[in-house]
Amino acid sequence: MLFRHATALRTLNATVLTALTLVATSWSANAGPVLERIRQSGKITLAHRSTAIPFAYLDADKHPIGYTIDLCLKVTEAIRKNLALKTLTIAYLPVTEFNQIKAIEQNKADLECGSTGNNAERREKVAFTIPHYITGTRFMVRSDSKITDLRGMEGLTLLSSFGTPSLAAVTRANTERLMRINIMKVNDHKQAAEMIEKGQADAFAMDDVLLLGLIASRPDPTKLKVVGKYLTLEPLSIVMSKSDPELKAIVDEEMKRLISSREAYTIYDRWFTKPIPPNNTSLNIPMNYLLRDLWKYPSDQVSD
Helix, strand or coil: HHHHHHHHHHHHHHHHHHHHHHHHHHHHHHHHHHHHHHHCCCCCEECCCCCCCEEECCCCCCCCCHHHHHHHHHHHHHHHHHHHCCCEEEEECCCCCCCHHHHCCCCCCCCCCCECEECCCCCCEEEECCCEEEEEEEEEEEECCCCCCCEEECCCCCEEEEEHHHHHHHHHHHHHHCCCCCEEEEEHHHHHHHHHHCCCCEEEEEEEHHHHHHHCCCCCCCEEEECCCCCEEEECCEEECCCCCHHHHHHHHHHHHHHHHHHHHHHHHHHHHHCEECCCCCCCCCCCHHHHHHHHCCCCCCCC
16 A cells, blocks of 8 residues: 555656656746846846835935835746746846936846836837836926926926936927927936025926925925926836846736735835835825726736
């Protein structure tokens, strides 16, 4: 009896081993270039913003934290499991609006974990997963400013960031409406806030959630405010290479799991409705109806 059980057990183990070997061989044959690079190196590189509160920024120890960082860490764990790796080392690469897409295109990073809008122009270069936020362009001004919308900026100085839909939108409006706005490009959000506080510029055009996060991080948040109707609407998503559909399938599946299990809602609340660094204050931004509706039927398909 024991002999028969031992024989059966050996047969079962051999069958399982053969199945695992076939799965591993099949995966290796179908692995895309990014997944293969991650598998061989045992390392994944996450590109991140440094001042995009609450999506991706640096804590007091200069370590990346934020809403999108948390989501990317969940995705990274899903990638590790799919590659059957015991460990997966995480490297971080700081990027700006100016080079965040290039970091993915040039294979300097495997995922971009910031506040990047999914639009048609960028989809020509990279791939996006299911949006984790929907925002739009509004304006940050000094608290004592009389500016209430774009029309009030005629002849004034407006800041916006390199390579963003916000910059494209205000540039187009300025040209079409002959508003004579002096549009200046800046490298990061902190620089823009400092210029407005010092009176070196009149407004900063950017996604409103980033503006609210930026104001909350300032030494004196009462000096700045956000005004105006939405000039654009943008779904924000984690970014990856277009050349690796297998990687995208893993990322999409994990995003769907996070949403369906409501883990994504918990992560959202942590960064948007509860106190966060650096000032331990809350942004008090409940999830908007646009994102709630999109998450009812999660999809990476967005309209421009």
